[in-house]
Amino acid sequence: MPRPLVATGTSDPSAVLRGLEAALGGGPALLPVAEGAPALPTPPPAEVRQAVALVVETSGSTGTGKRVALSSEALLAGAAAADAALGGPGRWVLALPTHYIAGLNVLTRSITAGTDPVVVAPGHFAARAFTDAADRLVTGPAAPRRYTSLVPVQLARVLDDPDATRALARFDAVLVGGQATPAPLRQRAADAGVRIVTTYGASETSGGCVYDGTPFGTVRTALVDGELQLAGPMLAEGYLGDDDRTAATFVERDGLRWYRTGDAARLTDGVVQVLGRLDDVVISGGEKVQLGAVERIVRGMPGQEAAVVTRRTAGEWGEVPVVVTEQPLDLDTVRSVVGDALGRAARPAEVVLVERLPALASGKPDRLAVRALVDPGR
Template sequence: MPRPLVRLGASDPLAVLRGLEAALAGGPALLPVAEGVPALPTPAPADVEQRVALVVETSGSTGTGKRVALSSEALLAGAAAADAALGGPGGWVLALPTHYIAGLNVLTRSIAAGTTPSVVAPGHFEAGAFADAADQLATGPAAPRRYTSLVPVQLARVLDDPRATAALAGFDAVLVGGQSTPGPLRERAVAAGVHVVTTYGASETSGGCVYDGQPFGTVRTELVDGELLLHGPMLAEGYLGDADRTAATFVERDGLRWYRTGDAATLDDGRVRVLGRLDDVIISGGEKVPLGLVERHVRELPGQDAAVVTRRDSGEWGEVPVVVTATPLDLDTVRAHVGAALGRAARPAEVLVVDRVPMLASGKPDRRAIRALVADR
């Protein structure tokens, strides 16, 4: 029989926690929604299949809107495997929005551990508020460890604040994901005594399922024509109301169900290195240039932790990389740095300095807005 789907505003994280706890126990399925954000064109259904416990709604940073349907089994399997990889369950500081899978992951793991997360007030992230939440985090004998999950820009802000940095250094692990973590930022965190664990995953995998490049638990990886595929018990049921997209994204291979990530990657003795989106490769002067890889090298430069690389049409070259940053950056410097690592075609054609790089509520760059900025020039 169908299961009712309850929409709940994500501005109250503890209300979302209670709704998710009920959903995992067999109650109504939960759809947390961001308030003040335009709804997807198609209304969400009133009911879902019985197996669905959670629906994650996102317009994405580059793609079209989707509603990812997740079962209790997938969510709890992902949480259990993650806890095992980290060394055991613990108490969490919640610093991410609870309509995104990363924030919902924190809630799921708190529920599984029997702990209540300490919440950083939703809205503009501040290092002082994070330090306050860390001070208030209580752990018990059953879950004595301390964890949090951040995106790179949040980590950078914490490291700019001595009190917040000292608090962060007391955590057993700090998960950092949502986008690639610049090498200099990670080195800065490690130097401050912070145990950083970089994560990779998606709503379709119940959140992070690869830690520091290593798939955890029973997660399996495979490359098909350069695209990373993932298999494991944490996979989503599919997309609500979109059977064609579900069939194209979740595929059968050798009797197993796999998730096509849409990411280009390499596998070295099982270690995953994500290069960027397959659909974010440009042809510049007849050569393929992965913008994600260009961005990774740009972020190695001092002060460019949050720089974004996008594309621009070029009558001479077809398309060229463009750097968008809120921190001044010399074009010759970035061209030399990127060119030395990736070749002439990958060298950015322009540096666009803006007051603020457009961001989504999740802390990820709003790549559609960034591309529009560049196109309007």
């Protein structure tokens, strides 16, 4: 029989926590909704299949909207495997929105540990608010460890504040995902005694399922025509109301169900290195340029941990890379560094300095808005 789908506003994380706890226990399925966010073109259904416990809406930073349907089994399998990978259950500081899978993961792991997360004060993320939340975190015998999950821009803000940095260094693990974490930022954290665990995953995989490049639990990886594919018990049921997209994204092979990530990657002795989106390639002067590779080089330069590399149409060149950043960056310098690493065609054509980079509520760059800044007539 079908199961009711209940939409819950995410301005009150405790309401989302209660709704998720009920859903995991067999109650109505939960649809967390960010108040004030643009709605998807079609309204959600009133009911879902019995297997569905959680529906995550995502417009993504570059793609079209979708509703990812997740079962209790997938969510709990991901949580159990993550706890095992991290060293056991703990108590969490929640610093991410709860309509995104990373924030929902914090709630799921809190539920399985029998704890309530400590919530960072709402509003624009600030290091002081994180410090206050960390100071309120008290562990117990059943969940003795201290965890939090951040996106790179949040980590950078914490590391810019001495008090917040000291608070973060007390955590047993700090998950950092949502976008590539620049090597200089990871080094800053390590130098401050902060244990960073870089994560990779998606709503379709119940969140992060690859830690520091290594799949956890029974997660399996494969490369098919250069595309990273993932299999395991944490996979979503599919997309609500979109059977065609479900069939195209979740495929059967070798007796397993695989999720096609759309990401290019390398696999070396079981370790995953994600290179960027397969469709994030520009043809510049007749040569293919992977924007993700350019962005990794740029983010490795001092002060450019949050920089974004986008594309701009350029007449006879086709398209060219453009750097958008909040910190001054000399064009000749970045062209030299990128050119030495990736070749002449990969050199950025321009550096666009902005006061604040457009961002989604998750903290990830809003890449559609960033591109509109440099290529408004596309």
